[in-house]
Amino acid sequence: MLFNVFSALALGVMVRASPAPAPLSDLEALTGRATPLAQVITKCTVPNTVALTFDDGPEEYIYNISRQLIAAGAKGTFFWNGYNYGCIYDEINVKRVKFAYAQGHMVASHTWDHKDLTKLTFDEIHDEFYRVELAFERLLGVKPAFLRPPYGNYNNLVRQVAAQRGQKLVTWDFDSGDSTGSTPAQSDAAYDALIKRHPSNILALNHEVYKNTAEIVLPHAIKELKKAGYKLVTVAECVGLRPYQSITFPKNMMNSVPTLGRLPNGKCARDAASSQSALILSTVQSPSVPAETLREIFMYCMAGNTGDLNPTNDPLALRRVSTTWRDIIDSMPCLWSTITITPSQILPQNVQAIKEWLGRSGTTFFLDISIHAPPDFPNLDLLAAILTEFMPTCRRWKNLTLCVPTELLPMLLSNPDAPLPALESLKLAMDHQPQFTIDSSATCLRSISLLALYP
Numbered sequence: 001m002l003f004n005v006f007s008a009l010a011l012g013v014m015v016r017a018s019p020a021p022a023p024l025s026d027l028e029a030l031t032g033r034a035t036p037l038a039q040v041i042t043k044c045t046v047p048n049t050v051a052l053t054f055d056d057g058p059e060e061y062i063y064n065i066s067r068q069l070i071a072a073g074a075k076g077t078f079f080w081n082g083y084n085y086g087c088i089y090d091e092i093n094v095k096r097v098k099f100a101y102a103q104g105h106m107v108a109s110h111t112w113d114h115k116d117l118t119k120l121t122f123d124e125i126h127d128e129f130y131r132v133e134l135a136f137e138r139l140l141g142v143k144p145a146f147l148r149p150p151y152g153n154y155n156n157l158v159r160q161v162a163a164q165r166g167q168k169l170v171t172w173d174f175d176s177g178d179s180t181g182s183t184p185a186q187s188d189a190a191y192d193a194l195i196k197r198h199p200s201n202i203l204a205l206n207h208e209v210y211k212n213t214a215e216i217v218l219p220h221a222i223k224e225l226k227k228a229g230y231k232l233v234t235v236a237e238c239v240g241l242r243p244y245q246s247i248t249f250p251k252n253m254m255n256s257v258p259t260l261g262r263l264p265n266g267k268c269a270r271d272a273a274s275s276q277s278a279l280i281l282s283t284v285q286s287p288s289v290p291a292e293t294l295r296e297i298f299m300y301c302m303a304g305n306t307g308d309l310n311p312t313n314d315p316l317a318l319r320r321v322s323t324t325w326r327d328i329i330d331s332m333p334c335l336w337s338t339i340t341i342t343p344s345q346i347l348p349q350n351v352q353a354i355k356e357w358l359g360r361s362g363t364t365f366f367l368d369i370s371i372h373a374p375p376d377f378p379n380l381d382l383l384a385a386i387l388t389e390f391m392p393t394c395r396r397w398k399n400l401t402l403c404v405p406t407e408l409l410p411m412l413l414s415n416p417d418a419p420l421p422a423l424e425s426l427k428l429a430m431d432h433q434p435q436f437t438i439d440s441s442a443t444c445l446r447s448i449s450l451l452a453l454y455p
């Protein structure tokens with residue numbers, strides 16, 4: 001399914017915020033449009049069900065926990081972090097992740113590294129969600145539909161981000177106390193008291209990372225809950241919803257799993273920002289885009305208005321943006337949705353200007369970006385420097401239009417740590433058959449438009 005981005009370019013509408021800077025947390029004020037809030041699930045709804053949930057993994061006790069659940073005819077729900085006790089891409093954790101999923105347990109997100117989401121900015125919250133989604137899609141091929149905010153903490157900004165990413169927030173209505181100092185005996189007693197009250201259903205918080213939980217509390221809880229007649233199900237089942245936004249094949253095309261997530265410096269993939277180039281060169285081996293696909297895209301693009309992208313065409317929208325370029329950068333926090341960079345603006349001083357502008361986190365998002373440079377643009381280093389400034393903001397991109405020398409495209413398209421996650425469309429202008437491959441992790445990229453220039 002291809003999405004026409006020509007209209008986005010042709011319109012080139014720039015929206016400015018009111019003179020007083022809006023609070024960064026108030027997206028509604030910034031956008032002028034209502035922002036939906038994600039549903040927060042605080043309890044199960046299906047009668048007679050219990051959802052046993054396990055946070056903070058993947059960890060070694062998952063095997064024991066799973067074995068007990070399966071033996072009891074039960075399924076559990078695991079809320080995993082990307083980088084908490086360990087890196088989710090480590091071989092040992094990849095095994096745990098794949099094992100639990102294969103056993104039929106529900107897997108869900110607990111954010112990348114277990115921060116209190118209420119202390120983060122809009123972009124940072126997106127990042128916490130996105131990196132776990134990416135890991136799930138790489139390792140399992142599923143897109144999670146539920147996220148448990150660390151400490152159960154959330155606010156409207158967190159709910160807005162969750163809604164944008166198609167996820168529901170999950171808390172709990174019973175805490176075994178295993179992460180807050182309860183002894184196994186106390187946890188057992190808490191389960192006993194709960195079961196004695198016999199609520200219609202239970203959404204129970206446990207942690208995957210404690211030996212006592214796996215070896216002492218869980219056997220007791222399973223036995224008593226079963227005796228009381230409860231059905232032990234996943235969170236999705238206990239609220240009658242689907243566990244995942246989508247299920248496909250794992251996106252991990254790489255043969256060597258550890259190199260997928262561990263950078264040359266040994267850090268987990270989320271810290272890749274400063275090592276992007278090295279990572280691309282050393283580890284990415286994605287399959288090429290089939291010629292048929294390229295041809296299809298080409299035909300689609302030719303059917304559109306190819307004049308839009310011709311730099312010499314100089315449509316009105318481009319002039320409007322370019323004449324206010326400095327004004328926009330120099331102004332205080334502003335909201336605008338379109339940035340267009342023309343050859344005359346590819347200047348050393350603008351690299352710093354772009355950096356400063358994009359650095360105002362929270363003031364810009366959902367960008368339509370167009371960068372135009374002729375195929376023979378003489379200063380590739382300068383162009384690369386400009387693209388580099390944009391890379392860390394990729395989670396805020398909506399449309400990206402590039403008319404740049406082909407050599408620069410792998411930088412954007414095959415970068416596993418900036419995989420165009422929020423991008424709805426990508427439009428490329430190529431001067432010849434592209435040599436790049438699109439990284440398989442570009443999971444949220446819903447369409448690509450390729451405009452091939454005349455030979």
Ligand SMILES: [Zn+2]
Nearest residue numbers: 055056150151
């Ligand atoms: Zn936690």
